[in-house]
Amino acid sequence: MTDWRYWLARQRGTILAAAIFLVMFILYTSRHPAGFSANVVQTAANKGVLLAFVAMAQALVVITAGIDLSVGMIFVLTNCLASWIVYGTPLQTFAGVIGVLATGLVCGAINGLIVIYGRLQPIVATIASGAVFYGLALALRPQPGGQVNDGLAEALTGRVFGVVPVSLLVLLAVVLVVWVPFSRSVTGRAAYAVGSSETAAYMTGLPIQRAKMAAYTLAGLLSAIGGLFVTFFTATGDAAYASGNIYTLYSIAAVVLGGVSLYGGSGSAVGAVFGALAFRTIGDLLFVFDFDPLWQPLFQGLVLLLAVCLSSIGLLRVRNRLEWFG
Amino acid sequence: MTDAVPTTLSLRRMFGRKLAGFDPAVLTSFGCIVVLLMASSLYSSNFLSPAYLLQQLKVASFLGIIATGMMLVILLGQIDLSVPWTVAAGAMMSCALAAQGTTGQVLAIPFGIFCGALIGLFNGFGVGYLRIPSMIVTLATNAVTQGLMVVYTGGFSPQDSASKSMHWLATGFLVPGVPNAVLVWGLVAAGAVFTLNRTVFGRAIYAIGNRERAAYLSGIDTRRVVMMAFAISGALAAFGGVLLAGYASKAAQSMGDAYLLPAIAAVVLGGTSILGGRGTYLGTVAGVILITLLQSILSVLQIPEFGRQIIYGVVILAMLLLYGRGAKQRQ
Numbered sequence: 001m002t003d004w005r006y007w008l009a010r011q012r013g014t015i016l017a018a019a020i021f022l023v024m025f026i027l028y029t030s031r032h033p034a035g036f037s038a039n040v041v042q043t044a045a046n047k048g049v050l051l052a053f054v055a056m057a058q059a060l061v062v063i064t065a066g067i068d069l070s071v072g073m074i075f076v077l078t079n080c081l082a083s084w085i086v087y088g089t090p091l092q093t094f095a096g097v098i099g100v101l102a103t104g105l106v107c108g109a110i111n112g113l114i115v116i117y118g119r120l121q122p123i124v125a126t127i128a129s130g131a132v133f134y135g136l137a138l139a140l141r142p143q144p145g146g147q148v149n150d151g152l153a154e155a156l157t158g159r160v161f162g163v164v165p166v167s168l169l170v171l172l173a174v175v176l177v178v179w180v181p182f183s184r185s186v187t188g189r190a191a192y193a194v195g196s197s198e199t200a201a202y203m204t205g206l207p208i209q210r211a212k213m214a215a216y217t218l219a220g221l222l223s224a225i226g227g228l229f230v231t232f233f234t235a236t237g238d239a240a241y242a243s244g245n246i247y248t249l250y251s252i253a254a255v256v257l258g259g260v261s262l263y264g265g266s267g268s269a270v271g272a273v274f275g276a277l278a279f280r281t282i283g284d285l286l287f288v289f290d291f292d293p294l295w296q297p298l299f300q301g302l303v304l305l306l307a308v309c310l311s312s313i314g315l316l317r318v319r320n321r322l323e324w325f326g
Numbered sequence: 327m328t329d330a331v332p333t334t335l336s337l338r339r340m341f342g343r344k345l346a347g348f349d350p351a352v353l354t355s356f357g358c359i360v361v362l363l364m365a366s367s368l369y370s371s372n373f374l375s376p377a378y379l380l381q382q383l384k385v386a387s388f389l390g391i392i393a394t395g396m397m398l399v400i401l402l403g404q405i406d407l408s409v410p411w412t413v414a415a416g417a418m419m420s421c422a423l424a425a426q427g428t429t430g431q432v433l434a435i436p437f438g439i440f441c442g443a444l445i446g447l448f449n450g451f452g453v454g455y456l457r458i459p460s461m462i463v464t465l466a467t468n469a470v471t472q473g474l475m476v477v478y479t480g481g482f483s484p485q486d487s488a489s490k491s492m493h494w495l496a497t498g499f500l501v502p503g504v505p506n507a508v509l510v511w512g513l514v515a516a517g518a519v520f521t522l523n524r525t526v527f528g529r530a531i532y533a534i535g536n537r538e539r540a541a542y543l544s545g546i547d548t549r550r551v552v553m554m555a556f557a558i559s560g561a562l563a564a565f566g567g568v569l570l571a572g573y574a575s576k577a578a579q580s581m582g583d584a585y586l587l588p589a590i591a592a593v594v595l596g597g598t599s600i601l602g603g604r605g606t607y608l609g610t611v612a613g614v615i616l617i618t619l620l621q622s623i624l625s626v627l628q629i630p631e632f633g634r635q636i637i638y639g640v641v642i643l644a645m646l647l648l649y650g651r652g653a654k655q656r657q
Contacts, residue, residue: 131587262462300469301466308466322542324457324542
């Protein structure tokens with residue numbers, strides 16, 4: 001096989017997710033009363049990037065065969081924090097943004113420390129740390145409220161040249177600045193190796209702990225970027241338990257749709273981004289097809305269930321029944 | 327099947343007996359319960375009064391029934407994240423049937439449990455036969471169940487109220503002084519202990535949790551056992567929901583949300599390994615009581631909600647760090 005075929009085989013999940021998204025989005029805009037206009041794209045992009053950031057965060061951890069059930073709570077916590085500190089003079093605002101991102105990093109690092117050095121199972125550990133993060137969010141914002149620097153918010157949620165949504169550009173920049181260097185570094189390769197087989201990665205002398213730590217910490221950072229953006233869109237901080245849970249749930253759905261294997265070791269954060277955008281579009285499809293919004297949760301659930309069941313199609317190829325048990 | 331099982335059975339039983347006396351996790355949990363009660367009695371002597379303790383036991387029994395199902399699934403090395411909406415579905419469906427005349431009143435409780443068992447059966451099919459990771463398939467069925475319930479209720483809490491028998495089962499007193507809910511939990515607990523220790527099905531659960539491949543090779547139909555365990559978990563979650571609906575007289579949209587994390591935490595704090603194959607029901611009982619007491623004391627002390635969340639998370643993490651740690655990576 002030639003090089004591009006290897007590349008294609010490795011990126012199959014990502015390409016499939018991108019294709020699903022494109023089909024859904026074309027369907028969506030063709031039915032939308034306003035058609036394929038800059039406004040429609042901007043609204044869709046602004047909704048989609050929030051989930052995309054959280055999904056990227058989840059993808060990083062899932063690649064190492066872990067799971068982070070606290071991403072939604074970090075999202076909520078940073079939202080509440082941003083509604084306090086991203087305000088005032090440009091310098092204050094800048095410091096506020098740095099503070100929010102740093103908080104995300106610290107939250108992620110705490111998860112990493114507990115999972116790696118505490119040797120706890122990621123599921124339970126991140127559920128518990130998520131409760132702590134949510135508690136902190138509630139301490140910051142017992143009632144929804146707060147404010148955000150209007151100029152910055154408008155700049156980051158608007159459009160450049162009247163067509164391209166800025167939020168999409170920021171998403172692209174984050175992919176280029178965070179994901180691309182990570183996936184090409186030794187640490188990033190080690191993250192994939194840990195996900196494939198931790199024992200083999202250990203035997204090969206790869207930096208297992210550094211890889212996992214980087215994945216969890218960056219996941220915290222990416223969730224914080226999501227939290228920052230939701231503050232720009234809504235201009236309030238809201239410690240809503242349901243919203244944190246939903247973002248965690250949808251991030252897993254997006255990761256699955258994006259072709260990232262939940263057993264770890266394959267897929268990419270770019271796939272998760274497309275998975276997130278596709279998942280959001282699926283939810284919006286119902287509106288343009290004039291369905292009762294009540295059906296939206298059921299429809300999204302069924303799509304998720306279908307995607308999940310399709311992933312088990314590989315079972316048909318299993319010749320030795322012992323392979324069932326991984 | 328019968329050839330291979332007895333040897334593993336007797337071995338495990340021997341170890342089980344030995345461990346039951348000294349399991350550090352169970353001892354720590356019970357120790358923590360005593361310390362919690364002692365510490366809070368310094369604040370107010372009401373914490374040691376029989377009325378308060380009985381009330382806590384009653385509140386704990388709802389969590390206890392739900393955690394029993396969760397424990398079966400965790401023993402398999404899986405997890406059931408569909409608990410929130412299975413609880414709600416059980417409650418809503420039984421209330422809905424209770425509104426349909428006398429026959430409905432009679433069938434309300436079995437019907438609620440049946441709906442939960444169906445959800446669980448689907449989970450089990452996905453995990454056992456389709457080999458989808460349990461975390462994902464149960465998340466998906468949770469979303470679908472939520473969708474179904476939202477469509478059914480129109481997004482509002484349903485107006486149907488619980489039947490008299492549900493109300494009686496949750497709040498009545500069959501034996502003077504002992505709430506019925508506690509009795510029901512006792513029955514479920516006895517059933518769980520018997521199933522886990524004395525039946526082939528129960529031992530198969532432990533075997534699968536230790537190594538599914540080996541269990542399969544020793545002749546256990548592992549896929550069927552997994553499916554059944556999930557079905558039981560769903561049924562028990564729904565039963566918990568039925569009782570909760572009886573307790574509150576009606577079902578509510580997000581009534582199950584408050585039970586997922588406590589159920590997992592109770593099982594894990596009770597010393598059941600999240601990787602499966604190891605754990606005793608006594609530990610789960612300890613975990614359930616510990617979590618309920620912790621929640622109750624935090625609210626009696628009037629600690630604000632955010633403080634409760636933080637303390638709750640920190641306590642779970644701290645206890646897990648004490649004894650829930652995995653093996654060090656060596657080879």
